[in-house]
Amino acid sequence: MTIIDGAGTGAGAGRGPAAGPAAGPARELVVTGLEKAYGRNQVLRGVDLTARFGTVHALLGENGAGKSTLIKILGGVTRQDAGTVSLGGRKLPPGGVTAAQRAGVRVVFQELSSIANLSVAENLLYRAEPHRAGVVAGRRLQRRAAELLARFGMDRLDPGRRVADLDLAERQLLEVVKALAAEPRVLVLDEATSALSSADSSWVLDQGRQAAARGCAVLLITHRLGEVRDVADRLTVLRSGTTVLVGRPDEFDDDTMITEMLGRRVERLFPPRTPPGEDVVVAVRGGRVGERLGPLDLEVRAGEIAGLGGLQGQGQREVLRALAGATRWTGGEVTVRGREHHPATPAEAIRAGITYVPEDRQREGLLLTRSVLVNSSLSSLFSLVRRGLLDRRREAQRSRAVAGDTGLPEGRLHAPVSMLSGGNQQKVVLARALYREPTVLLLHDCTRGVDVGTKADIFALVAGLAAKGTGVVFYSSDLSELAHFCDRVYVMAEGRVRGRLDAAGGELSEESILRLALTHRADDTGEEAPAP
């Protein structure tokens, strides 16, 4: 086990009893002394990393540690201030995407790179389109794309669809296929599993393993230690822009890794449960949204954390969106605190005390070019108005407090959100949700891309809100979060609730959620699940 403290001590440090057969020194990706500053923010301070071809190498670190910055330099998107990247013994010229791609580097970017107005096929083969004299051969393009999707077992993506019409998970999967299609020598997966169900996540990890088996160096960036244990041969931990830990996953226990990442210990991830109250805050009876959702029955009590479980895409997103006023209920009876709730707009829902943390922070959640402060106060502006004008001072005070609660880096509050790391962007969305204590809090994968330490903080915050009487509707693509954080989980399939699992009754576990989700996939009779 090699723990390096302070600045890295050289590229050789990473080589221990490495996995895989002994190979020449050239058969690896070597990053040495990488430095990068954005203005006065020194993001990378001499990072070293060595990843062998044919292995999966995990890159860990808390939000803002510099992981994405590092791989943007690898991919030629950003230019380093100092340091080198070499591949198989050859130095990579800095700052050119094309050069990096030619050298065989493919990156699945954390914030995705697909073009919304192009189709799946056009994105898959972007800059590699089959063509005749510059004119793209449409049919061949479609065929090639379909072949690629089939080859990587992702044929549920339709090559003709416009990317704008795909959901986040689908765009993420497309991104992975696109990178695989180039048969890279270095494949970088930057939090590629964070928006995916466990089935899709294991597909991604499996593809990573297979790419490694074909001789590729796979860099896996993730906040889920389980994934690291499952597939990584080696790991590197970054903290504040320096390499602090290098070795094999089995050399360290979770605590060591987390402590190295955060520079502090995390006592517990999930807060203890407090029993919810009796008053019902949200009640849905026979709720419908178009043909996809319903009839749906659902109840959330004050202080309850109610999970929405089941396979991905079974209507959970629609429930949240309809409650949040982002789409309309087309039928049924919906009440919030006993009052009828059929919001036509998100603003109406917000007035009814509902706060929504959407799935796709970049498209639905944030004003990317505005500051952290502005974004966090956005849905509560009316409460900040004094004599017809916005009270800027109060806004700033309140924002600071909330930002502190969510662990946003102080000193970056005036920076445009687009300049934050992915995890910190997610915290801004959360800060806004917590800005005023909502009656109902709707969370869609609110821990996506958030590091373990902050995850624990977020769970504690949400549990705190619940303890004060907020009803929480919680959807997560991570089964363990549903099983350990919720008081009750409604398992959905095909737009209906198929069963209810209560933590209090001891029925709630990862297995029970899964079993319910699966049994109701097999029989499509549409009968209600046996009531608990």
Added chain:
Amino acid sequence: MTDLQLPAAPAARPRARRRRPVPWDLVAALAIFLVLAVVDLVLQPALADLGQIGLLLQTGLPLVLVAAAQTMVVLVRGLDLSVGGILAVATVVTASAQGGGPGWIALALAVGIGLGLLNGLLVGPVGMQPFIVTLATWTIFDGIALKIMSTDGGTPPPAAVALATGETAGIPNSVLVVVGLLVAWLLLRRSRFGHRMVAVGTDAERARLNGTPVRAVVVAAFVLSGLLAAFAGVLSSGLTASGSPTIGDRYILTSVAAVVIGGTSLLGGRGGIGLTVLAALSLTLINDIVAAMNADVWVTTAASSGLLLVLVLTRGLVARLSGRRVT
């Protein structure tokens, strides 16, 4: 993480056949054009004749081309206020021929490319706002046109006049130019460069992540715009058999109107020249109808603007009702 494995989600369901979304932009542009054409025909029955249509098309052709020029830039999320200036410079250059040959046409087109390149370099590599850049170059280009020719006059080469008003094998040249433009657009749209333009217009940052040479694409779009605007100038000069240093300004806002009516998103990445052409022809028809009714010129402007407003309004409504995002 759990070691339990979920099977792939809704894969079990056979992929539903996708319903193609209704192409509202096409429907709207076509409907407007047809209604206006019918109105015009009722007012002037003599129009139902290829020769007459050719004549009408002739007068509308400069607008069609300027609107196409504008479309190229809007597609990459830009705006070109200087198209009128480039058109003006091209008319006076063409009209400076004074009995010279078709070389003057080539010169005018080359100048258009040069001016477009200047715009493109300032926006792309230098990184200035397209609005500011072309606002400035608009007046500069107008000034250049006035420097070359202080009042209307001059004589374009016969080739320019023939190009604008003649016919080839019984088909009016104006018809051929429009057909040529549409074919060129179809090829461009399907070309690899077309894909780059869509990518840059949709999201320049993501395009860059994919290794698109974003600045070069922007420059190329402005160059194409310059070329098309200059071609409009050549035809305009051929049409009036003279050059006019002040003719350009009236085209600027109209070209943007045609782009919008044609359904090209001002946010970039969506739309194309096909519907822009139809929209430009619709605006020409409005002009013709107003003239046939002997109404004042301001009626044309009012009617065009009214059309623009109504269309943008309904587009917003349709988008809202069908649950799409407004772009």
